Amino acid sequence: MQSDMLMNDTMLKLASDSKLVGILYMVIGGLLILLGLLIGEIAPFILVTAIAIVPIFIGLRARKGGQHIERLIGTNDPNDKIVAYENYQKHFAVLKVVLIIGNITLATMVLGLFEALTKLSSMMR
Amino acid sequence: MENNFFEKSMTLLLGSNARVVGYLTIILGSLNVLLVLSIISVISKAPIPSNVMTLVVLLLLALLGTAILQIISGIKAKTTGEGFRDFLFTNDKMIEQISVGYLKNYFTITKILYIVNISFFVLIIIFLKTGLFKEMLVINPF
Numbered sequence: 362m363q364s365d366m367l368m369n370d371t372m373l374k375l376a377s378d379s380k381l382v383g384i385l386y387m388v389i390g391g392l393l394i395l396l397g398l399l400i401g402e403i404a405p406f407i408l409v410t411a412i413a414i415v416p417i418f419i420g421l422r423a424r425k426g427g428q429h430i431e432r433l434i435g436t437n438d439p440n441d442k443i444v445a446y447e448n449y450q451k452h453f454a455v456l457k458v459v460l461i462i463g464n465i466t467l468a469t470m471v472l473g474l475f476e477a478l479t480k481l482s483s484m485m486r
Numbered sequence: 487m488e489n490n491f492f493e494k495s496m497t498l499l500l501g502s503n504a505r506v507v508g509y510l511t512i513i514l515g516s517l518n519v520l521l522v523l524s525i526i527s528v529i530s531k532a533p534i535p536s537n538v539m540t541l542v543v544l545l546l547l548a549l550l551g552t553a554i555l556q557i558i559s560g561i562k563a564k565t566t567g568e569g570f571r572d573f574l575f576t577n578d579k580m581i582e583q584i585s586v587g588y589l590k591n592y593f594t595i596t597k598i599l600y601i602v603n604i605s606f607f608v609l610i611i612i613f614l615k616t617g618l619f620k621e622m623l624v625i626n627p628f
Contacts, residue, residue: 388604
């Protein structure tokens, strides 16, 4: 009984947090589209909009997961738990791809900066 | 029976994806820390005006803060994945409860991280639109 109450409390917090994270991801997607609009040219706008779809999708999955967890607390239907897990799993799957691309880009940037640093220090000698 | 199989496969996928996301987020956070350190090394050797340096250092500190938060959220995602994997092996409801708790912690830290990121994003857009960056550079260049 006490364990169930604790589980419900944790799930309620998980639902609210994941819904908020979902909305924040969607806001990031929206801000990216706004940035594309601020640039004022059609080619970068299309590119940025294509990129912005990804965080919107990730956010939608987190939000749906949260909604199903909320429904699970109310109805106690095991199907809601499966659908919530499916949504979180898809959220993590897309995030995984984004993180792989992000890691490669950032590693290239760090290597470039290290190269610039070595060139700068050799020029100073 | 079929429902149980579907639940187990979903839990397995959730666990493995969360674990990979955890490792990748830890790597991303560490790379961000490295990036900040290398930028500091580059700009400390370059002749930069003091007011520009203050702005750059503030931005770098913010980036360092978000990098540390990223590493923490990565650790939480990794623990979530490991928890769900353990639940599959043991079928213990208590372990599932603990894993859901870890997932909640992951989303809480991610929430803070994204609120900070969005605030900086909006600040930078406002600075760019109002030309505040230019003013800061023009008022006292040296």
